[in-house]
Amino acid sequence: MSILVDSSTKVIVQGITGHFGAQHTRLSIDYGTKIVAGVVPGKGGKLFDEKVPIFNTVAEAKQKTGATVSVIFVPPPYAADAILEAVFAELDLVVCVTEFIPVRDVIMVKRVMEGKKTKLLGPNCPGIVTPGPGKNSYGGCRIGISPGYIHKKGHIGVASRSGTLTYEAVWQLTLRGVGQSTCVGIGGDPVQGLSHLDIIKMFNEDPDTHGIIIIGEIGGTSEEQAAEWIKHNCKKPIAAFVAGSTAPPGRRMGHAGAIISGGKGTAAAKIKAFKEAGVAIAPTPADIADTLLKIM
C-alpha cells in the first residue's frame, strides 16, 4: 500500500520532448514507472525514445492507454492550460513540476478545479515517489524529478514543501535502514493543489504508513492547518522540521511562497502549532529522521 500512486499507476508526461521532461521521463522509466504516453500538441503519432507513444491531447492519451495520472513539464506560460487539459480529461492526479507560473494563473486553475475529481500536486514541486522492492528502491513509481535511488521501500510517509531538503530527510531514513511508503512534495508556491493537510489525512488512512515526517517552511499557513487537524485526529507518530527560523521578514526565500509577511508565516508560529498538536520537532535539519525514530 501507499498513497496516490503505486507501481501499477499509468502515467502521461505533458511536455515529454523538452530537455527537462525527456531527461526525467527516462529516469522514471528506469525506476520502473509505467510511463505509458507523452502529450505534445502537433507531435501526435510519433514515439518518444522509440517506445513511448506521443499524442496530441491528454484526452486521447488517456483513452488509448488507460492512464490516470499526468506529470507536467511544460514552460510556465503554458502550464495552467496543461493542468486544465488534464483536469478536463478527468485524470485522477496531475503533478505539476513547472516553477515560476504566474500566481494569478494558479488562482484561476484552483477555482476551475472546484468540484472536479482531479487532484493537483504542485505546482513547483519535485513530485511523488512510492519506492519499489528492488535494488535502490527500483520497481516503484517515481513521478517528477526526485532522485529514485535515495528511497527504500517501507512504512514512513513524507510530506514536504521543499525538494532537496526532502531528499535530505529521505536519505537520512534510508541510511538508517528505514524505508518509506510514499514521499510527496507539495511544492513551494503560494497557491498549491494538495496541501500538507490533504497528504497527512491520506497517510493517516493508509495502513502501510506507520509514521510521518512533515517538512515545512516559512510563509502561508499550510503547516498550521495540518497541525490543527493532527491535534484532534491523527494517531500516528509524526516528526516535523520547519525551515526558515533565521529568514528575515518581508523577503522571498527562493520559493515564491516562502515569505514572512504581516508578521504571519514565521517558523516559530508553525513550530508552536506542531508542538501543541503533539508533533515531535527536529531541532536541526540533520535530526529529521532520528526525531521520528525516537518516537516510533
Add this chain to the structure above:
Amino acid sequence: MNIHEYQAKQLLSKHGVPVPPGEVCKTPEEARAVAGKLFGLGYSQVIVKSQIHAGGRGKGVFKSGKRGGVKICKNLTEVYINAKNMLGNVLVTKQTGPEGKLVRKVLVEVALDVQQELYVGVVLDHSIGRPVMITCKEGGMDIEEVAVRNPQAIVHEVIDPAIGLMPFQARRIAINLGLNSELLTLTVKLLQGLYRTWWECEATLVEINPLHIFLQADGQLNLVAVDGKVVLDDNALFRHPELVELRDYEEESPLEVEASNYNLSYIKLNGNIACLVNGAGLAMATMDIIKYYGGEPANFLDVGGGASPEQVAAAFKIIASDPNVKAILVNIFGGIMQCDIIANGVIAAVNEHRFKIPIIVRLEGNKSDIARQILKDSGLNLITATTMADAAEKAVKAVSKPVPAEA
C-alpha cells in the same frame, strides 16, 4: 517586484482610483515648479514625499541629521528647502535597515484637509488561494500593529476570482467602514478600481494606506488615495512589458541584481558564514543550522535544485564580492547531478577566486564518496564534511578562531 509610490499611484489612477494631483521630481527646482502649479490651482498646501522602496518615511531620519522623509509645505520656499534636504540624502527608516536608502526622487502632491483616514488593500490569501480585500477604519497606521492590537477592527472580504469584487461586496465593505451615505457610490467605484489594479497588473499586494476622506471646496465629501503600495508578481512580468519598465535597479542591492542575472536566488544577510546550497528549503535549513551551532549566516543562496556547474561557479563569484564573509559553507545534495562533477566545479571556482578563507564542503548523494576524495586530493584549503551538522559545526569553528595560514 517592488515599485515606487508615485508609480503605484499611476497604476491605481489608471484603474479608476482617485489620487491627489502631483508630479514626481528629481531636483528642488522641479519640486518648486510643480508646487507653484499646484498652488496656482488654488490649493493651500502641498506635500513633499521621498520616493524609496521602504515604508516608515514620515518618521525616518536622514543621515544628514534632518528629520522626516515626508513634509507638508505651505509655500514655495518650504517646498524648495524640504526637497533639497531630501534629494541626494540617505533616509533611514525602520524598514531600510541602518544603511538607509538614497533619495533620488520626491513626489510633490496636493495635501488635502483630512476628515478621516482609512485602510484598504488586496492581498493573496495563501490558505484558500484567493484574493482578499482587507479594510480597516484605522488608516495611516501600521496595519500589522492594528492586527495585533485590535484584530476585530480589520474586516476581510474574500473575492471569487471568477467574478471579481462584486458591487454588493463593495457596498458591504463601505457600510462596514461607515461610508453609508453620500460616499457609498464613490467608495464602491474606488474599491472596484483597487481590486482591478490587483487583478489586471497581476500584483501580489495593492494597498492604500491611508485612504483619506476630505471636504471639497463645495462642501461635498470625497475620497483620495494618499499613499499607495503595489508589489507585482515577478513570474507574471513576461505578460506586462509596461510594468517591467517600472523596475528601479538603483533601489535593489547590486549583488542581488547580479545574482538574479545568473538565475540565482540570493539574499544578503548580516553574518559572516556564506552559504552555497542547492534548493530553497535546504538553503534556509542550512542558515538555520549555522545559527543553531552559534554562527551567523552571511546570505541565503540557492543555486537551483539541479546544482549545475555554471550555477555553482556564478554563486562563488557573488560570494567573493561580499567583504564580510569569513568562511564559506557549500551544502549540496546531488540528487540527479553527480557529486564528482560538482566537486570539480567547486575546485575550479576556488582556484579562480583564490579564496583565503576556510571553505567547508558537504556533498551528499550521487557519487559523494568519489567527490570527497577529489576534494581531499585537490591540495586546496578545503574542509570536507559528511552530515549537515558536521558541516555547520566546522564552519562555526572556522570563523571563531583566527584564519589559519594558507597551505
